[in-house]
Amino acid sequence: MELWFVLVVAVAIAIAASYKAVDRYSTIRPLPLLLSPPVPLIGPFAPNSLLLTHLHRIGDGLLPSPEDVVVDAQGFLFVGCSDGWIKRIHPKSDFVEDWVFLGAGHSPLGLVLGRHGELIVCDPDVGLLNVTKDKVEVLSQEAEGVKFMLTDAAAVSMEDGSIYFTDATDKYPFAHHINDLMEARPNGRLLKYDEVTRITTVLMDHLYFANGVVLSSNEDFLVVCETVMARCQRYWLKGEKKGRFEIFIDRLPAYPDNIKSDGKGQFWIALVGARPFYMDWAMRSPFLKQLQQVLGLTDVFLKRLNKRALVLTVTEDGEPLRTLADPTGDAIKSVTTAYVVGDNLYLGNLGENFLGHVKLNKTI
Numbered sequence: 001m002e003l004w005f006v007l008v009v010a011v012a013i014a015i016a017a018s019y020k021a022v023d024r025y026s027t028i029r030p031l032p033l034l035l036s037p038p039v040p041l042i043g044p045f046a047p048n049s050l051l052l053t054h055l056h057r058i059g060d061g062l063l064p065s066p067e068d069v070v071v072d073a074q075g076f077l078f079v080g081c082s083d084g085w086i087k088r089i090h091p092k093s094d095f096v097e098d099w100v101f102l103g104a105g106h107s108p109l110g111l112v113l114g115r116h117g118e119l120i121v122c123d124p125d126v127g128l129l130n131v132t133k134d135k136v137e138v139l140s141q142e143a144e145g146v147k148f149m150l151t152d153a154a155a156v157s158m159e160d161g162s163i164y165f166t167d168a169t170d171k172y173p174f175a176h177h178i179n180d181l182m183e184a185r186p187n188g189r190l191l192k193y194d195e196v197t198r199i200t201t202v203l204m205d206h207l208y209f210a211n212g213v214v215l216s217s218n219e220d221f222l223v224v225c226e227t228v229m230a231r232c233q234r235y236w237l238k239g240e241k242k243g244r245f246e247i248f249i250d251r252l253p254a255y256p257d258n259i260k261s262d263g264k265g266q267f268w269i270a271l272v273g274a275r276p277f278y279m280d281w282a283m284r285s286p287f288l289k290q291l292q293q294v295l296g297l298t299d300v301f302l303k304r305l306n307k308r309a310l311v312l313t314v315t316e317d318g319e320p321l322r323t324l325a326d327p328t329g330d331a332i333k334s335v336t337t338a339y340v341v342g343d344n345l346y347l348g349n350l351g352e353n354f355l356g357h358v359k360l361n362k363t364i
């Protein structure tokens with residue numbers, strides 16, 4: 001017998017034996033995930049190094065994992081950090097101030113301004129918060145009898161004060177959100193908090209890791225990103241399609257996180273990680289997903305896949321316009337938020353300890 005044949009048989013037997021063992025020791029119960037391949041990397045998706053060459057740091061060393069950022073009417077930037085602090089950055093001087101402490105172990109995610117100058121904060125382990133300098137109030141922790149596990153992102157209607165937000169998953173806490181991505185089960189929801197009745201209702205359920213959410217300029221629809229599906233959906237709030245939803249953009253070349261409006265008819269989508277062919281291939285296999293968990297390889301993979309940054313702009317019709325990238329991750333990696341105010345682009349992230357800043361001018 002040829003040696004290669006013996007090897008193939010031996011490997012096959014080993015895999016069959018490990019199959020059962022892996023299923024026993026793994027704590028996740030993944031489904032196979034079959035995605036259409038990503039769009040070709042041409043046109044708006046053509047590789048570039050715009051973020052690598054134009055990035056400045058704000059609050060270097062002072063802002064651990066600043067996942068999201070928002071600016072108020074006075075020009076102060078607010079950033080949620082993994083040390084439990086909401087930090088406030090002064091305009092012009094970039095002075096970083098500890099503003100409100102949510103508590104040790106808290107890692108605030110989505111931030112958005114309320115209609116009364118308050119900060120609406122998604123604390124993944126607590127729920128939807130109303131934060132002012134001297135008060136932290138819990139607005140919502142469950143909807144229709146199901147408790148949130150990973151409150152993720154929010155958008156506020158300027159018309160009626162409704163707060164639209166996401167619970168990425170009702171199964172796993174933020175600390176284990178990778179398990180939810182690996183399982184690829186629709187545990188996420190798009191929610192609406194009514195400021196007057198204080199009741200939270202469900203707009204969409206069965207979402208695959210419901211992440212960023214944004215309102216259109218005239219508040220006639222929402223867009224919600226489903227990280228694990230590499231797509232975003234549109235949910236109609238007004239008009240003849242009210243209450244219906246459809247694909248807004250899919251086949252993204254990486255995994256969408258937060259989505260923001262620049263107020264000028266464009267949405268900015270932060271794409272985290274990478275989506276190489278072998279990632280799509282591995283996501284199809286429940287066995288491989290359990291195996292990497294049992295072998296403790298998750299962090300190794302994530303480090304590899306997150307070694308870059310990618311930001312995409314689209315029209316309010318979901319037409320891709322262009323991307324800004326740092327393919328090396330040397331300037332910034334794992335960008336979770338791309339937030340534009342005037343000609344400033346701010347980049348939130350998980351893993352760096354600064355906020356990225358790019359001055360948007362004629363060349364970028």
Ligand SMILES: *[C@@H]1O[C@H](CO)[C@@H](O)[C@H](O)[C@H]1NC(C)=O
Pocket residue numbers: 114116118130131132135137139195
């Ligand atoms: C948040 O709290 C402030 C101060 O108590 C209050 O004025 C505001 O209406 C609250 N916002 C929401 C959405 O409940």
